[in-house]
Amino acid sequence: MAATDIARQVGEGCRTVPLAGHVGFDSLPDQLVNKSVSQGFCFNILCVGETGLGKSTLMDTLFNTKFEGEPATHTQPGVQLRSNTYDLQEGNVGLKLTIVSTVGFGDQINKEDSYKPIVEFIDAQFEAYLQEELKILRVLHNYHDSRIHACLYFIAPTGHSLKSLDLVTMKKLDSKVNIIPIIAKSDAISKSELTKFKIKITSELVSNGVQIYQFPTDDESVAEINGTMNAHLPFAVIGSTEELKIGNKMMKARQYPWGTVQVENEAHCDFVKLREMLIRINMEDLREQTHSRHYELYRRCKLEEMGFKDTDPDSKPFSLQETYEAKRNEFLGELQKKEEEMRQMFVQRVKEKEAELKEAEKELHEKFDRLKKLHQDEKKKLEDKKKLLDDEVNAFKQRKTAAELLQSQGSQAGGAQTLKRDKEKKKTREEKSVSDGTCTTPGKHPVVPCALVVCAV
């Protein structure tokens, strides 16, 4: 087979060749963008925070719309996650927005396991994507990406420091998702307290080693603004969907007896900064970080857990094929073992059942034999009795004929009346003996010959 000689002239840092005219591939970014627009974007936000911190209101304010949902109660037995997906359209850009929010976070008495449902949810999304990626027949480019791109962590505006629940949860989440901490309902804190609060929070996060999301500063066009915003973390936000007339414009605001807090006023709160950072500048970066850092980390851990390696102990690249083959054989072996076990159990059970049935059959046979014997015994007894009775009847008949003969002889001698009288006497005597049940003549069975006697006479 003719070898494929491929002479590659690639210098690393390949030669840049000058162009002698307009070629036209500067339309490439536009081609890419058009393609993405036709595919649509998707963005998934997770809101973690205690009940009543204004998560849903903030989402409504951020996206300038009213999402469905009623407020949650404080009586949830455990932390649950509620997820809703919405189709937003702006210009020619379609966005599939998924908002996941915790229900019942921080409401329990024992909050040790509060973070677990959240971590499991995030892992489940990664797992779904990984499964799709590992499939043979996969549809990756058409796949609805449900991985969480940004996690907004709502901190209660106590003014002191982070709660231990917050610290623990953030520590568990920081390697799985981009965390953006925000101070909710920040109109409850005064300006001076706010600065102190922010400093305290940042120092606590740093000292506990929690990695929150840093806005990227490597691209010149956004480096500056991202850098300044990084210093303002965590953002102190207020959410409001009510519009009030301030001056001569309608603005989103909250009205108090002592004044009105405007949501979009930078002096009042950091809402505008949050919106800028989250949506207008860094949405794409958030998605990329999720895919290239958090998802890859999850994938690596998962595959290593399943036993795959890239290089074996001799540091030759392990072909994934061998590990797969080994794993597959192992799996098949296990399956076979299980099958054997099940088969054996089944056979055993069948045997037991058979034995039981045999026992029962034997018993039945015995019973049958016994009954048969009983029956035969009784039959024999009855026959014996019948024979006895027949004998008695015959004897009685003989005596009767003898007696009648005697009587006829006597009556011929003594006259008909005596004969009759004797006969009657005999009859009454017989009847009497019968009715008395006493046998004057031996061998007479008291009951049975009653009918016989009546017929004979």
Added chain:
Amino acid sequence: MDPLRQSPSPSSSRASSPRTLPCEMLGYVGIEAVLDQLKIKAMKMGFEFNIMVVGQSGLGKSTMVNTLFKSKMCKSTMPGLGVPTPQTLQLQSVTHVIEESGVKLKLTVTDTPGFGDQINNDKCWDPILGYISEQYEKYLQEEILITRQRHIPDTRVHCCVYFVPPTGHCLRPLDIEFLQRLCRTVNVVPVIARADSLTIEEREAFRHRIQENLKTHGIEVYPQKCFDEDINDKILNSKIRERIPFAVVGADREHIVNGRCVLGRKTKWGIIEVENMAHCEFPLLRDLLIRSHLQDLKDITHNVHYENYRIFRLNESHVLPRGPGWVNLAPAPASVPAPAGPQASPGPPKVCWWAKDNSDEEC
């Protein structure tokens, strides 16, 4: 363009799409800014494009590439006297980085000198198919690593330009064989080379005959009909499909015509301007390859051809029914006639849309 949306794949992820509620936004939110973010990111990362030119020697492949990208990509090969034609097909790959208006493009051109030049051209497509499969294999190996790179270098061939010699009759058996095999692994754009030897009427007749030949043999060249997304794409691509194969002329010398400096070929009877639509269809080819469909070529390579290859590889010695996670990658055969196997016949392991589309369109 989402080619796979048309395939009735049983494991469609559409089943897992959540129920979505359309929402009206009452004001400007700024979601459109994500387009700018995308652009910035793309420009920073730069683009890659790999093109392969296939055809007999002397058809002007290298010149064509130079004309397309307006620079000296390949040395125009003019074998001197006494240089024997190469006995085996040798693929030569050259990579350059070109920049225009801030957009960096890493261009790789793979040339195939010696294709179809021997007396016995049997299986001369095998090295080419092997090369293409090798690039897919490299990408696949990178993709299934546990610790993988953030950006996997893409050396897969995105487009293959096939040069048809201007006989004026119809496609030759070599052309048909090659195109049949190649159109299943890579996007193929056939062009009529050296079209200045044909008159306009001859060109049209030749083009019609080639189109009919392609139809008869079931060869789907780029832009494939089955991947047309919506009505706009269909209209646009139908116009292109009417003119395929383009009749092109390549030239890298400049001449002065009517005071303008144009690229062209100077002959005794006139100057053939390359960029003049009345003279040849080079602008159409350039627009298709670079200005309008470059991203689409890459997408189809990634979403369709690469996925086909991946399915084929993962199914190779796979006995169990398909299930997520249980794949069995046998080592790629050392000599690569294996990929020629499933391509010689449209076998069932190939993904459904080929079979589906071949059955319901009479192409």
